[in-house]
Amino acid sequence: MGQPLIPGTAITVGIIGCGAISAQYLASFRRLPNVRLAAVADLDPSRAQAVADSCDGVRALAVDDLLDDPAVGLVLNLTIPAAHADIALRAIAAGKSVYGEKPLAASTKEAREVLDAAKAAGVAVGCAPDTVLGTGIQTARKAIDDGLIGTPIAATAVMATPGHERWHPNPDFYYQPGGGPLLDMGPYYVSALVTLLGPVVSVTGAASRTRKQRTIGSGPRTGETVPVQVDSHVAGTLTHAGGAISTLVMSFDAVRTKSPNLEIHGERGSLVVPDPNRFDGDVELFALGAADWEVLPVSAGYAGAGRGIGIADLASTPPGTEPRAGGELAFHVLDVMESLLEAARTGTATDVRSTVARPAPVPLTPARPEDGTDGLSRA
Incomplete structure (x- = not known):
């Protein structure tokens, strides 16, 4: 099982997928006081080990071991799109919140399974782009x-x-x-x-x-x-x-x-x-x-933000509140794109079945202020 997300406290993250995009998240994590990287995993163990070696206190694990690690509260899913849903569902089954690279899944069918599983498990889902x-x-x-x-x-x-x-x-x-x-x-x-x-x-x-x-x-x-x-x-x-x-x-x-x-x-x-x-x-x-x-x-x-600010924002979101870079927004965006491809295939206008509320606006906020607080707006 993972950690509960408690606003105002740090969330411990495990990364699955150590490809090119992971470097941008690593750079952001070093500047976000409410996000702590604990472990990394990749199908290529050498890539995971290289990331772990570059970060103090970070362990390189096998994917299954990272999912089973009780110290990991949120899984950052940086796998290829075809694997997004599978990894997300496995993380949710382990009681962990999930934040994934876009798209949320390869299809709205898979994406809905992810959101339904997260709701049943009481964990949060976030998704790029933040x-x-x-x-x-x-x-x-x-x-x-x-x-x-x-x-x-x-x-x-x-x-x-x-x-x-x-x-x-x-x-x-x-x-x-x-x-x-x-x-x-x-x-x-x-x-x-x-x-x-x-x-x-x-x-x-x-x-x-x-x-x-x-x-x-x-x-x-x-x-x-x-x-x-x-x-x-x-x-x-x-x-x-x-x-x-x-x-x-x-x-x-x-x-x-x-x-x-x-x-x-x-x-x-x-x-x-x-x-x-x-x-x-x-x-x-x-x-x-x-x-x-x-x-x-x-x-x-968020001034001075980089990839990963969506995870910090998610960690500061009160329980029961949809994160600004949340799964429901990502689902609607995927539904829009899937519907557009269907419209292109059929040559007819296509209704978008889902909807979503506009995320709460972000007041001007430093991603990491000088006063040592986490700098995240909860307005």
């Missing part, structure tokens, strides 16, 4: 909530890259079920859109794949090819419950774009929102009647 808790998205949200653009009307979200195989030494999972530009990068953009504009009620979409295989461009496997099993260019429209309509383009085929990552348009102004794959960045406002864009002062969000 970038929406940073000053970039939260400052934009405050601008919208404060009425600076009036009633939101529309949004655009664009991500274009020729593919992660150009830089990632083991890119196979990006082109397997649970991957692709929508399920890999889409969670950043859809989570931001839901945070800014509220839940999505219906979608339309189109999708394509231009190549049957990709060539690895770095690392020891340079020159190897991997098969493409998913659509590599996805476009769609998202109708939000509040009436705003978002246009989404996610591509592993296009080379580059000069479009802003996110733009939000209202009856009284437009916002340029920073990259949702980052925690910070300038929010720009062009108000109706203004002469030029104005950079808004940072006014909300």
Whole structure:
């Protein structure tokens, strides 16, 4: 069994999956006083041992041993998307809370099993991306909530890259079920859109794949090819419950774009929102009647945050309260993306069956203040 989550106390974390993304979490954990890393595990024991050797007091364990370890209160699931649900369910069965990399699972069916199991066990579920808790998205949200653009009307979200195989030494999972530009990068953009504009009620979409295989461009496997099993260019429209309509383009085929990552348009102004794959960045406002864009002062969000702030926020969340980077938000985001792919396959508009409340806003809060408190807002 694991530890209960008690707001105001440190949560002890065990990581399963010590791939490239784990380094970003490790860097954050060193700055978060209410998160303590106790153990790591990986199917490749040498990778787990390398992480343990770089962190004082951290043990390298086999996956089963980490899941059985009573000192571990929360499992950080950094496995490939196809394994997200399996590891989460095993951790929940061991009485532990779970925080996973996106997406929550490879399908909404698996994701619902995770959430139902967690509810029955009385443990918490959180999920990346927690970038929406940073000053970039939260400052934009405050601008919208404060009425600076009036009633939101529309949004655009664009991500274009020729593919992660150009830089990632083991890119196979990006082109397997649970991957692709929508399920890999889409969670950043859809989570931001839901945070800014509220839940999505219906979608339309189109999708394509231009190549049957990709060539690895770095690392020891340079020159190897991997098969493409998913659509590599996805476009769609998202109708939000509040009436705003978002246009989404996610591509592993296009080379580059000069479009802003996110733009939000209202009856009284437009916002340029920073990259949702980052925690910070300038929010720009062009108000109706203004002469030029104005950079808004940072006014909300965890300042100086990095990957893992969602775990710290979860650990500070009162029992029975959904975490800001919680499982219900991640489920809705996955449902939106799955519905978009279904709409692309059928050529018809598709209703999104789930809904979710907008997470509570984050007041401007240092991720780790100078006074020695945990720095996390419980407002």
